[in-house]
Amino acid sequence: METNLDPITGLAKTAFGISYLYPYQRLVVANILDAVQRAGKEGPFRQIVLLPTGSGKSLCFQLPSLLVPGLTVVVYPLLGLISDQQRRLEERSIKAVTLKGGMKPSEKEAAFRACLSGQVRMVLANPEILVTPDCLNFLEKAEIDHFVIDEAHCIAEWGDSFRPSYLELARPLAAAQPKVITAFTATASPPILNRIASILFGRESYGLIAGQPDRPNIHYAVIPTLSMLRATRQTVSQGTKPLIVFVQSRKTAELVAEDLRHCFPGMDARFYHAGLEKAERSQLETWFLHSPDGVLCATCAYGMGLDKPDVRTVVHYGPPSSTEAYLQESGRAGRDGQDAEAILIALDSQGISMEIPGQKEPLSELETIAAARKKVMEDYASGVGACRREYLLAAMGDSRASETSCSGCDRCLNKDQKEAEGKKQILAAIRKHNRRMTERGMAKFLGGDQGQGLHPGWGSLGQWNPDEIQEAISFLIDSCRVLKKGRGPWKNRLSPAQSWLRAVQSGNSSPSVDPPSSASTGGASFFRIFGARVVRDQGSAI
Incomplete structure (x- = not known):
C-alpha cells in the first residue's frame, strides 16, 4: 500500500527529484512558509541556518520559492556560483533572472519587468548590484517574500576588506521589506556568527538552526x-x-x-x-x-x-x-x-x-x-x-x-606524519659539514651529485628532485633553522642556527650571530624556485 506524500515532499519529488527531506530541511522550509503566511507589522522573520556542505542548503530556499506568492531574492558572492545556480534552475524549469554588473540598461529593465509582472520566481544577484540606485528602486516596488544571503560567512570574511558592499546589505533589505530574511552558510564560528547577525539584523533577534558541522565520511x-x-x-x-x-x-x-x-x-x-x-x-x-x-x-x-x-x-x-x-x-x-x-x-x-x-x-x-x-x-x-x-x-x-566519535583522521588511525620528510637528513648533513657548503652545493650533495660519495650524508635525499631539495634548504634558512653567513670568511656557507635562535627566543635584540637575510613564514622558498616567472599578487586571493 502506497503512502501519500505530504504537499512539501510531493513538490520536492516532482520539482527536484528528491523523495526525502531531512528534518532540518523541513524545519527551515516550515519557518519560511509560516513566516510568509503570518507576516504582519512586527517586521520580517530572521534566521541564520548553519548546515554542513553537501547537506542541501539550496533546497531550503528553492523549494519554498515555488510556494510563496512573492519573489525570492538570493545573494551570492561569486558570478560563477550565480551562473551555476541559474543553470540548475533552468534544468528544473524554475524561472529566475540574474542581476549583475555589466548588464545593458535594456537587459536590466527586462529583468525588472519580468519580476514585477510575476513571470519569475527567483532573483539571483551579487551584493554590489543590489546597492545600486536602480536596483534599490526596483526592490522598493517588488513584492519580495524571502531575502536570502547564501555563503553568509563572506559578510565577515570579505566585507571588511575587498567586498565592502556586503556591509551595505542593510540598504537593499530596507528597500525590499521582505517577510523573511535567511542567511545560509556551512561554516561560522561564534565570532563570525555574531558578525553576520550584526550586519544583517542589527540588534534585532533572530532564529538559529545549526546542524552538526561534522562530515563523518x-x-x-x-x-x-x-x-x-x-x-x-x-x-x-x-x-x-x-x-x-x-x-x-x-x-x-x-x-x-x-x-x-x-x-x-x-x-x-x-x-x-x-x-x-x-x-x-x-x-x-x-x-x-x-x-x-x-x-x-x-x-x-x-x-x-x-x-x-x-x-x-x-x-x-x-x-x-x-x-x-x-x-x-x-x-x-x-x-x-x-x-x-x-x-x-x-x-x-x-x-x-x-x-x-x-x-x-x-x-x-x-x-x-x-x-x-x-x-x-x-x-x-x-x-x-x-x-x-x-x-x-x-x-x-x-x-x-x-x-564526537572520529570516523577517521591520521591521528586517530595512528598514521600521522610525525616529522617533515628530509628534515633529519638535511640538518645532520649541515651539522656534519658545518660552514663547508653553500646552499646550492648542499643541495647537490644531498641529491647524490657525482664526486662526493665518500662524505657522510651524501645522496641521503637521492629520491628527491633537485628543486625540492633546494626549496627545503631555502625554507630552513627562511625559518631560521639554518644560518647562511652574510659576510666574513664563510660567506654563503651553511651552518646550524641554534645560537641565533636561542638569542632571538630569549629576547636578545643583538644576537652574536647574523640573522638570515630573509625570514619568511609564507612560501617564499617555493616562489624563489620558480624565479622570474612569479609576481606575488596579494590582492588576487580568489
Missing part, C-alpha cells in the same frame, strides 16, 4: 613539509581522483597546475580562479564536473556552492585564513556520501617560534580578530590537539566536539 590529515613542491607532487599523484588543490592566490593556482603537468605528463591538471574570463570558468566547471580523474588547482572562487559530488580528495596548499574557510573548502569532497580525504600540506614549524619581541605593529580590532582566526588554523597545521576532527569541531564552537 571525510578523513582529515596534515602533512608537515620542508618542500611544498615535493609534498604537493606526492600527495596529488597518489591521491584518489577527482581531486582539488586549494591555494591562496591566483598565481599559485597557475604555477601549481603548471608544475603538476610538467612532472606528470599524463595528469589532466588545470587552474581556476576569479581572474579568468566567464567563458573560461564555465568551460572549466563543465570539464571538472564530468571528469573522472581531473585535478583542479583553485582559489576559494571554486570553494562555494559549485557542486561536484564525487570529489574524492581535497588538498590544501598551506593553511587557509580560518577554520570556516577550511571546512567550507574541504567540504567539497565526498558530497556523494562516499569516503573522501581532506589533506592539509603545511610548512613545518616544529621546534621553532619566531615571536620576536618589539617587532610587531599594533593591530586594529578587525586585524586582531583575523589574526586570531588564522592562528587557529596554524595551530591545527602544526599539530596542536589530538584528534583532527575534534579540534576542528571545537574551533567551530561545537560543545559536543569531545563526544
Whole structure:
C-alpha cells in the first residue's frame, strides 16, 4: 500500500527529484512558509541556518520559492556560483533572472519587468548590484517574500576588506521589506556568527538552526613539509581522483597546475580562479564536473556552492585564513556520501617560534580578530590537539566536539606524519659539514651529485628532485633553522642556527650571530624556485 506524500515532499519529488527531506530541511522550509503566511507589522522573520556542505542548503530556499506568492531574492558572492545556480534552475524549469554588473540598461529593465509582472520566481544577484540606485528602486516596488544571503560567512570574511558592499546589505533589505530574511552558510564560528547577525539584523533577534558541522565520511590529515613542491607532487599523484588543490592566490593556482603537468605528463591538471574570463570558468566547471580523474588547482572562487559530488580528495596548499574557510573548502569532497580525504600540506614549524619581541605593529580590532582566526588554523597545521576532527569541531564552537566519535583522521588511525620528510637528513648533513657548503652545493650533495660519495650524508635525499631539495634548504634558512653567513670568511656557507635562535627566543635584540637575510613564514622558498616567472599578487586571493 502506497503512502501519500505530504504537499512539501510531493513538490520536492516532482520539482527536484528528491523523495526525502531531512528534518532540518523541513524545519527551515516550515519557518519560511509560516513566516510568509503570518507576516504582519512586527517586521520580517530572521534566521541564520548553519548546515554542513553537501547537506542541501539550496533546497531550503528553492523549494519554498515555488510556494510563496512573492519573489525570492538570493545573494551570492561569486558570478560563477550565480551562473551555476541559474543553470540548475533552468534544468528544473524554475524561472529566475540574474542581476549583475555589466548588464545593458535594456537587459536590466527586462529583468525588472519580468519580476514585477510575476513571470519569475527567483532573483539571483551579487551584493554590489543590489546597492545600486536602480536596483534599490526596483526592490522598493517588488513584492519580495524571502531575502536570502547564501555563503553568509563572506559578510565577515570579505566585507571588511575587498567586498565592502556586503556591509551595505542593510540598504537593499530596507528597500525590499521582505517577510523573511535567511542567511545560509556551512561554516561560522561564534565570532563570525555574531558578525553576520550584526550586519544583517542589527540588534534585532533572530532564529538559529545549526546542524552538526561534522562530515563523518571525510578523513582529515596534515602533512608537515620542508618542500611544498615535493609534498604537493606526492600527495596529488597518489591521491584518489577527482581531486582539488586549494591555494591562496591566483598565481599559485597557475604555477601549481603548471608544475603538476610538467612532472606528470599524463595528469589532466588545470587552474581556476576569479581572474579568468566567464567563458573560461564555465568551460572549466563543465570539464571538472564530468571528469573522472581531473585535478583542479583553485582559489576559494571554486570553494562555494559549485557542486561536484564525487570529489574524492581535497588538498590544501598551506593553511587557509580560518577554520570556516577550511571546512567550507574541504567540504567539497565526498558530497556523494562516499569516503573522501581532506589533506592539509603545511610548512613545518616544529621546534621553532619566531615571536620576536618589539617587532610587531599594533593591530586594529578587525586585524586582531583575523589574526586570531588564522592562528587557529596554524595551530591545527602544526599539530596542536589530538584528534583532527575534534579540534576542528571545537574551533567551530561545537560543545559536543569531545563526544564526537572520529570516523577517521591520521591521528586517530595512528598514521600521522610525525616529522617533515628530509628534515633529519638535511640538518645532520649541515651539522656534519658545518660552514663547508653553500646552499646550492648542499643541495647537490644531498641529491647524490657525482664526486662526493665518500662524505657522510651524501645522496641521503637521492629520491628527491633537485628543486625540492633546494626549496627545503631555502625554507630552513627562511625559518631560521639554518644560518647562511652574510659576510666574513664563510660567506654563503651553511651552518646550524641554534645560537641565533636561542638569542632571538630569549629576547636578545643583538644576537652574536647574523640573522638570515630573509625570514619568511609564507612560501617564499617555493616562489624563489620558480624565479622570474612569479609576481606575488596579494590582492588576487580568489
